[in-house]
Amino acid sequence: MTKFQLAMFMVQLLGGSLLLVGTLFPRRKPAQSRVNELWAGCLCLLSAGFWWYGYNHYYSIRSSIEFFVSFTLFKYTLDGVAIAFLMKILRGGRKGSVATESVPENVR
Numbered sequence: 001m002t003k004f005q006l007a008m009f010m011v012q013l014l015g016g017s018l019l020l021v022g023t024l025f026p027r028r029k030p031a032q033s034r035v036n037e038l039w040a041g042c043l044c045l046l047s048a049g050f051w052w053y054g055y056n057h058y059y060s061i062r063s064s065i066e067f068f069v070s071f072t073l074f075k076y077t078l079d080g081v082a083i084a085f086l087m088k089i090l091r092g093g094r095k096g097s098v099a100t101e102s103v104p105e106n107v108r
Contacts, residue, residue, distance in 0.1 A: 001055065005055075009048060009051055009052070012044050012045075012047060012048040012051070013044075013045065013048045015041075015044050016040075016041045016042070016043075016044030016045035016047075016048060017041070017045065018041075019037045019038070019040050019041030019044065020037075020038065020041035020042065020045070022037055022041075023037050023038045023041065033089065033092075036085055036088050036089050037089055039085050040082055040085035040086050040088075040089060043078060043081055043082035043085060044082050046078060047075065047078045047079050047082055050071075050074070050075050050078065051075070054071060054075065
């Protein structure tokens with residue numbers, strides 16, 4: 001395992017843990033934001049777990065090409081969904097673009 005791979009694994013593991021722990025404490029955020037953080041944390045931890053499984057069982061996974069392709073596809077899909085949830089959290093629940101928010105209600 002390279003240092004970069006270890007660093008990425010630790011970021012995924014710690015980031016997922018922080019997102020899950022953050023949902024336990026009440027804040028002034030809406031409930032939907034906490035649900036998004038919960039999902040993102042679970043997906044980050046699940047993705048880190050799949051990465052660890054794939055790293056430890058590399059040769060047995062490579063022996064069956066069908067399993068290798070499906071495992072890799074599932075792992076990348078899981079990462080993509082986790083990134084989508086993280087982007088939704090970073091967006092912060094803004095519902096429109098900046099241009100529509102600056103227009104007064106009576107003009108629309």
